[in-house]
Amino acid sequence: MNSQAAAVEVKGLRMAYDKKLIQEDVDFSVAKGSVFIIMGGSGCGKSTLLKHMIGLLAPAAGQVLYGDTDYWAAEIAEQDAIRRRFGVLFQGAALFSTMTLAENVMLPMRLNGPRGQRRGEQRERAEHLLELVGLAPAADLLPNEISGGMKKRAGLARALALQPEYLFLDEPSAGLDPISSRRLDELILDLRERTGAAVLVVSHELPSLFAIGDDGIFLDAVSKRPIARGAPKQLLESCDHPFVQAFLRREAPPEATSE
């Protein structure tokens, strides 16, 4: 666990769809300026946990604390205020297909940006962010005119539009070639340094996990609870749970705990 102050804290979270339990006893905190990885096999509830954290799905029980405020117990206005501090990159980038990349990046500024900000200023900032992710020449293209990797980077630029305190990235490297994936990892680390945001990443791309993770949690689909805590590198060296070891070493899982 990072020794810096916690930016977001999850306490006693129980995740379930109707009566079907997904995970329980999920407890962790994420320090400011750190990259926290949510790990686990397919179907263990990583993306569901992210949905609980970004306000898309209420948990069955437990708290998600931003500062001292429990998101799910807060008034709607408070929830809106917290959400304005988020930047989210969805698994498929979730770019608005009728808008150009620049318009996509400008959208959060138009909806939640400072009052009185002129369109020209928004466009300037959008171009700056697209340049940051290496997409300046594609600013006026539509999402269907670019590749999957470019979409991910454009989604990241949109997530950064309002200088978020909390950056949530759902499978940022999934489906990317190794070079694009490496570039994206470097970009995430660079952004963490520059903005000091708490970055939460859902991923099972091993090279990425090891490259960017400062801390993390490992969810298990069989026991339906977290089975390990710590940075991916640290877990590789010291965690003795057979499934975690199999996962991080990319080996065949032991029968008793695998999916």
Next chain:
Amino acid sequence: MSPNRRERIRALAALGRDALRRFSTLHEVATLLGEVILAFARLLRGKARYDAADTWAVVQASGAGALGVVTLVSLLIGAILAFVGAVQLLKFGAGQFVADLVSISTVREMAAVITAVVLSGRTGAAFAARIATMQGNEEIDALKTLGVSPVEFLVLPRVLALTLMMPLLYAYSCAVGLIGGWAVSVGMLDLSSTLYWTRSADALEGTHFLLGGSKSVCFGFLVAFAGCFHGLRAGRNAAAVGEATTSAVVSGIVGVIVIDAVFALCAYALDV
């Protein structure tokens, strides 16, 4: 437990499940309706957040974009009414009353119903497909994380656009339908042009337009609402877009016929 008894219990359980499912759908409809009303109130207070460019595109697609198909269908409906009417009326030597039949049935019933059915298949389906695709691409989730209500951003502009465009298309459909009837009456039934238009003008009353116009407003709202509703509740798989589109068209058309029947009953009761 005997097999017969088990069978009866199973049938009862299936009936109960179906009733609960329908009740749950009704609850979802009521919730969305409430959200649309609240979003409209925010729009009136100038607080609604929506994309003006997208709204304008929807207005164009629902209005001007539908003119071609509305023209063709309305023209043919007017012509068909004239044909069917003429075959019966000529038997009684009352061929000139074709104009009355075409004008009253077009203005009072057919223009509004046919326009709504066409737009249900065209625009309602497009709304459902667009919103369901956005659901699958996580675009709706992205809107929510930006603190924007999808109802305000996507549903309200579409519902308003179609509710406002439908009466205009209805008026246009009336004109084209009357022209269709005129073409058949003059070209094939040897009715004079002057007689056709004079009889039409005499037959039509303000209440006919009022009734047809009121229906078109309701139909516009219903078709757009059905499209958005099925789009929003779509699943996130590839089949979901097709399912949402089909459901939107079916519920749009069935809804239009049901509302038309209610209007007919009310008009009868009020002697309009």
